Amino acid sequence: MRNPTIRDVAERAKVSVKTVSRVINREASVLAATQERVLRAISDLNYQPNIAARNLRSARAHAMGLVYDNPNPYYIISAQNGVLSACREAGFGLQIHPCDSASPTLLEELLDLVRHSRLAGLVLAPPMSERPELVNALAAHDIHFVRIISAAADPQDGYPCVYVDDRDAAYDITKHLIQLGHQRIGFIWGGTSHRSSSERYLGYESALKDYGLPLDRKLVIPGDYSFDDGFRGARKLLALRDRPTAIFGSNDEIAAGVLAAAKSSGMEVPFELSIAGFEDSPFSRQSWPALTTANQATEDIARQAALLLLANLQVADAQTRGIKAPKNPGFSPVLVVRGSTAPARITAAAT
Numbered sequence: 001m002r003n004p005t006i007r008d009v010a011e012r013a014k015v016s017v018k019t020v021s022r023v024i025n026r027e028a029s030v031l032a033a034t035q036e037r038v039l040r041a042i043s044d045l046n047y048q049p050n051i052a053a054r055n056l057r058s059a060r061a062h063a064m065g066l067v068y069d070n071p072n073p074y075y076i077i078s079a080q081n082g083v084l085s086a087c088r089e090a091g092f093g094l095q096i097h098p099c100d101s102a103s104p105t106l107l108e109e110l111l112d113l114v115r116h117s118r119l120a121g122l123v124l125a126p127p128m129s130e131r132p133e134l135v136n137a138l139a140a141h142d143i144h145f146v147r148i149i150s151a152a153a154d155p156q157d158g159y160p161c162v163y164v165d166d167r168d169a170a171y172d173i174t175k176h177l178i179q180l181g182h183q184r185i186g187f188i189w190g191g192t193s194h195r196s197s198s199e200r201y202l203g204y205e206s207a208l209k210d211y212g213l214p215l216d217r218k219l220v221i222p223g224d225y226s227f228d229d230g231f232r233g234a235r236k237l238l239a240l241r242d243r244p245t246a247i248f249g250s251n252d253e254i255a256a257g258v259l260a261a262a263k264s265s266g267m268e269v270p271f272e273l274s275i276a277g278f279e280d281s282p283f284s285r286q287s288w289p290a291l292t293t294a295n296q297a298t299e300d301i302a303r304q305a306a307l308l309l310l311a312n313l314q315v316a317d318a319q320t321r322g323i324k325a326p327k328n329p330g331f332s333p334v335l336v337v338r339g340s341t342a343p344a345r346i347t348a349a350a351t
Helices: 006-013 017-024 032-045 051-057 073-090 106-116 132-140 166-179 195-210 227-238 252-264 282-286 298-317
Strands: 063-068 093-098 121-124 145-150 161-164 185-188 246-249 274-276 293-295 334-336
Touching: 006 017, 006 032, 017 032, 063 073, 063 106, 063 298, 073 093, 073 298, 093 106, 106 121, 106 132, 121 298, 132 145, 145 195, 145 298, 161 298, 166 185, 166 195, 166 246, 166 274, 166 293, 166 334, 185 195, 185 227, 227 246, 227 252, 246 252, 252 274, 252 282
Parallel strands: 063 093, 063 121, 121 145, 145 161, 185 246, 246 274
Antiparallel strands: 293 334
16 A cells, blocks of 8 residues: 555645645644644544655755764663654654764764754754853854753753753762761762763762761762773772762763672672662663662653754744743753662671
8 A cells, every 4th residue: 555645635634735734834824623634634544744855845944953972872762762752743854963072073064964954953962062162153053953951950041951950869869878877978970071970970069068978089980971980980989998888870871880890899789888870771770789860851851852942943933923932941850769779887886
């Protein structure tokens, strides 16, 4: 059987092909009853618009790009799924574009991507989204974009974003460990190019301060968002004479590396060492014991970024009607307590 065409939809809904096209393009000029009839015909026939052909026929672009540079495959898959779900609902195509965020030609690369692929706009994932010079340059070239950024509040810098309060969630994780009786808590950084890592460190530091615990620089280890850096960082911390009783990894991959290092040293988790991660990726659920973490809802965050881009594109198309741009949405990751954390063991010296 052949795939249904736009003409099949028009015949079933008893409207013109042009009217079907207007409904697909979400033009406001179509009567509600007519729009409902067309949408019902599209659903009944399971009609899928040809995005490439549609872009060629139209002066408007009907596709967006997702730009990322992240070593975590679970983050990438979740972000792709979130943006894709919004694109499908809007009849948009999606171009996935991995890149090197440190490339000196990144701006030219993104401008070529938008022009050659006829993209309506970009969803920028960290760390590109957190580079002010890149964001300013894209805006100067009239490129529509939405950023996913780590921030405690809406930066209100004039550029659209979805912001994630990593700092508050990291505070909650550290507070959880402190309330379990841990006073020496190690921290392993993620990549310094990602603002999320510094925000999570600030949450850790703030919780220690609020609970009157000293910040021991020997317990803070540099690293990247990877299993290997978690393993290496944990080995350094566990080799200390006065080693930590808990370790907070900046993401779940790091925390899984910490868990592997602890087990290779013959330590029993969580009774000899409590471990916490961040993001609630499959790493946290597949580890044994399962990792205490913060649920970041990456798929929902990416979906909201795509929806915000679509909304802002509509505003740009209808500026003469005085439609205001929507507010930037924010997310707060939520503490998830699992088996990798437990009360600090009371030593004989303490008794």
